[in-house]
Amino acid sequence: MKRRFSLVPLVVIAIVFYIINVYVLSGLQFLIHSKLLVPGFWIFILTLTVALFIAIRRFQKLGMHTFFQWVSHIFLGLVIVEIIFAAFLLLGDIYRLGVSLFTYFQPNGFHWVPRSAYWIDFSFLILIAAVLLFFYGITKGKYAYRVIKHTLYFDDLPASFDGFTLTQISDVHAGSFTNPKEVQKGIDLINAQKSDLFVFTGDLVNNAATEIQPYLGHFAQIKAPFGQFSVLGNHDYGDYIKWPNEEAKIKNLEQLKQYHAAIGFKLLLDEHVELRKGDDKIILAGIENWGIGFGERGDLEQALANTQRNDFKILLSHDPSHWDAQVKNHPSKIQLALAGHTHGMQFGIEAFGIKWSPVKYRYNHWAGIKEENGRYLNVNRGFGFLGFSGRIGIWPEITVIELRRKLQNSTN
Structure with a gap:
């Protein structure tokens, strides 16, 4: 009997990947004020995802090949770097949420505390460092x-x-x-x-x-x-x-x-x-x-x-x-x-x-x-x-x- 393939894990992974990208994009928008950022970001993500599926299909037929190695490493690097950036963004957002809740008890009433430009800049520097470290890892x-x-x-x-x-x-x-x-x-x-x-x-x-x-x-x-x-x-x-x-x-x-x-x-x-x-x-x-x-x-x-x-x-x-x-x-x-x-x-x-x-x-x-x-x-x-x-x-x-x-x- 042929084993049935379940789409559920793939759908869950796709949803998580989408959420991470939306969250990362929100941080990048705080730093980069350009109308091209959003369409450029999603075109890059979509192109890389399609390339990965093509590389996997070729891997299943041909085994290890250069295209698969490069695409898989770029995709893996992207995921790791995005997770690191998102983690630092989340720490900052948790902090500002706590401060925002504290304002509920203040005379002026509750208000959302905006993201800190300094923290976003720091998080972005961590992202750049992660990219450079990943590049060093696969080259040297x-x-x-x-x-x-x-x-x-x-x-x-x-x-x-x-x-x-x-x-x-x-x-x-x-x-x-x-x-x-x-x-x-x-x-x-x-x-x-x-x-x-x-x-x-x-x-x-x-x-x-x-x-x-x-x-x-x-x-x-x-x-x-x-x-x-x-x-x-x-x-x-x-x-x-x-x-x-x-x-x-x-x-x-x-x-x-x-x-x-x-x-x-x-x-x-x-x-x-x-x-x-x-x-x-x-x-x-x-x-x-x-x-x-x-x-x-x-x-x-x-x-x-x-x-x-x-x-x-x-x-x-x-x-x-x-x-x-x-x-x-x-x-x-x-x-x-x-x-x-x-x-x-x-x-x-x-x-x-x-x-x-x-x-x-x-x-x-x-x-x-x-x-x-x-x-x-x-x-x-x-x-x-x-x-x-x-x-x-x-x-x-x-x-x-x-x-x-x-x-x-x-x-x-």
Whole structure:
């Protein structure tokens, strides 16, 4: 039976969008005294809305294309900027409503307090700032790589590995890249860290293995003395596009695994390796994607097979929900887990002591270091981007982690 399409959500969204635009226009009319403002405003909104519908229809037939990217980003930017402007207008209107109600008790009686020109000007400046920030996010912000460093202390770290460093990136999403020169800057920054170990925690592509082809030479430059290791993420399995048949989908995954090898990444598929320094060792394990709502493929027990409870272990697992579900309380202690997946939603704020992104309402821990039960999790904010071709406030991340022994630290 064919599923019936409901127009109700679309109508509700259209009504809300119309109300926001009417409210924003009322603020603009306070600033711009021109007969062309109203017709020009509505012609722009209508043209952009029609263009979005056309872009969506083409996307359904052709997949991702340049027209869709530009129209969707302009529309998304418009909505975000209008919401911000409307929010500030609303604050001013709530204030003047309160003052107006207060006049009811005055001798001269009730009267409406007009909007403050100063507040409208301030709100408009916020609007301009939001436009500029959004423009920066889709032109520069998505390649504004940041190196974030952490030093973690362990009482059971083998002595030979005191001071051992690793570099982690995650979520490359090569199919979203449009500027190889900017990507190369990120690669150079990775190699500049000169870490002992390099790890990649999944989502090399958006959907198809061929997306990484133009960048094989870039990522093949990444080298570390103890090797380069990787795992798969949810997007690597090709689950989000339609394939001619199951055989084509399987072939795509096998091709992607070959590309991991071609760039020098040792792909860990529910398995582990031993990293040795002198007589000491640490276990580096990696599992296939395991994430609540994104496919629970990985087998942690298989990845840890033949390891000992007192071995020092580092786990590569793409989705941070795996840490909560299986890792942090696992009988065989996993001292450090490395994940990605969230991208920090590519939008948020991390400044002035504030750490916020809408993704926090989906994941308990969505970026940076978390410690619980004597075990650590690091969630990388992602090297690339997906969907929204930009980043605002949550910048692409290269993580560097130094492992130190607690006992040595306490004697210094």
